[in-house]
Amino acid sequence: MPNGDANANGDKIFNRIAVLRAERGLSRQDLADALDVNYQTIGFLERSDYAPSLTLAFALSDYFGLPIEAIFSRQPFRPLSEQIYGSNGANSVPASKKEGPA
């Protein structure tokens, strides 16, 4: 995984840090304190302006209790609504209901 300014390297690493942080009701400062980094760095990570080192990526993985590939990806993440409801959006039936009993 590249370490440094993602745009300068021409290699962008996408992530779900903002979503995960919001789900847990954490401020950037809270997350920064937990990971022992500057809170500005969390903003850079969330905007994919900075690709973290493996050490920081593993620290995030441990903190959120998720595998690294659930947090970081080389391709943009699909929106959660699209993953749950499919590409048709609000008019479609959630996949779990389709598979359930009639």
Place this chain on the structure above:
Amino acid sequence: MKTHINLFGKPIDMTSRTRRRRFIVLFYSSFAALEAAAWFWSPNGNEATTVMLLFTFLLGPLLGGYLNRAQYVRSEDRGLVKPFAGNEILRRRRFKVSDPKEFRNDERELTRRDRAHYRAYGVLAGIITLALILYDPPVNHAIPVLTERRIVFALLQAGYLLAFTLPAAIIIWTEPDLEPDSEERPAAATLSSAR
């Protein structure tokens, strides 16, 4: 990087990159103007040397990066950029620092610091090369030898200031708009958890 700077006890917001760039332009243009005036007023260069030292040791710490020891301790006295040697100083525990987190550079800041030094090194190499060429042109006096050695001396003075301030100035110049210190804590999601 800090989001504000203290000037005569008054905090000035520096989150905007435009404002930070204006600050850098003001810093170096006032140095150039004062240096030129000092050379004009006193051709022997003593006053110009005073201007150089003033900017290096008194005004340079406004930018941060390289600081003198007195400025390590009080965070309000420090410049915009964290001390370049912050991690090393914390490791050695030579100073009692009240706010180690503000003092320590994380991995992104260390990357920025090293990249800024790489770029500053190129500028300094250019200045030294130019000074050497002007001092004694290598190609059989194809360039007329300067009778005014003062220009070479002034270039070296500028190089001296830049050696102490340019890495911090590059970081201040290139860092995008910063987010304010305080941020609202988002309401926790109630229905799902990413765990």
